[in-house]
Amino acid sequence: MDLGISGKRALVMGASRGLGRAIAEGLLAEGVTVYGVARTAEAITAWAGDQARLTPIAAELANLASVDALADRLLAEGGIDILINNSGGPPPGAAATVGRGDWLAQFEAMAANLFHLTGRLLPTMRANRWGRIVTIASSGVEQPIANLALSNGIRSAVVAWSKTLAAEVAGDGVTVNIVLPGRIQTTRVDELDAAAAARTGSTLEAVRTASAAAIPAGRYGRPEEFASMVVFLASQNASYVTGSKLRVDGGAIRSI
Incomplete structure (x- = not known):
């Protein structure tokens, strides 16, 4: 199936390993030019080598100056068509014991700076009348996972933001969706x-x-199984899918 995104430009956060790496590989296979972001560019080069359509970039989502520098670079090069928001996960901890400082620090890294980055890159998509924003969350937003209070709480805020944004930009040809991994x-x-x-x-x-x-x-699940769903949502074929949450969890969440 031709997904209609060959030649598009994508930013993939957390591309050094795991889900981010699998998504970057899936987009590359579809002919997409990928900017892969991790704390160190070498961590991406280690698996990607010298692929012509992949540009590794070092950036830190927890650092606002680093996020702005990343956005400045991408905008100077013409912006992007596809944004994969993948923030990684916070440390485990019970809701009754996680401190205020942890909530603030993790919210900045996993939510506030992600919202800021999206806001900076969004105008180019709207002007081009085409864009895809896919954010990786967790099945914990539908069924809280024990001892992952930070993830359950903060990612639930991210889901509400994504749903709100989806309605605001749908008329501009920009889709906004959430993908929820189970045990990958x-x-x-x-x-x-x-x-x-x-x-x-x-x-x-x-x-x-x-x-x-x-x-x-x-x-x-296997990372490539998860990535295939993200790549589809980033495709031309998914142009009428927005404001959605897609679970990739082997049926683990039983709720209707």
């Missing part, structure tokens, strides 16, 4: 499983087995 086999999920094993006194293998057993599909 990434380094981030490995870290969470290890934390759960340490917290419960269990083994890592026992935690993984129990997690997989709770998923109707009976396994963790």
Whole structure:
């Protein structure tokens, strides 16, 4: 299937590993020119090599000056057509114990600066009458995940922002959607499983087995399976899909 995005320009946050890397690879396979962002550009070059259509950029989403420098560079080069907001995840912690400082710091990195970056890049999309904004959240916004209070709370705010923005820009040919990963086999999920094993006194293998057993599909997802859904939402074919939340979780969330 031709997704109609060959020659488009995309910014992929968190492109050094996991979901961000898989999304960048999926877009590259469709002929998209990709700006991949991570804390160090070398972390992207390590997997990407010298691909002609991939430009690694070092930037830190938690640092406003770094975010503005990234936006300045992209706008000077003509802006982008596709924005993949992928902020990574905060440390685990219970709602009753997470401190105010943690809430403020993580909200800035995962929400406020993400909103700011989107706002700076959005005018070019609206002027071109074409744009795709896809934000990676978590299934915790529909069914809170134990010991992930920061993620559950902050990502829920991101979902509400995305839904609001979608209605504002739909008439300009810009779509805005959220994708919710379940248990996808990434380094981030490995870290969470290890934390759960340490917290419960269990083994890592026992935690993984129990997690997989709770998923109707009976396994963790693969990054490329998740990325294929994001790439579709970034495509011309998805021009009538906006304001949506798409779960990629093997059926783990049972609510209607």
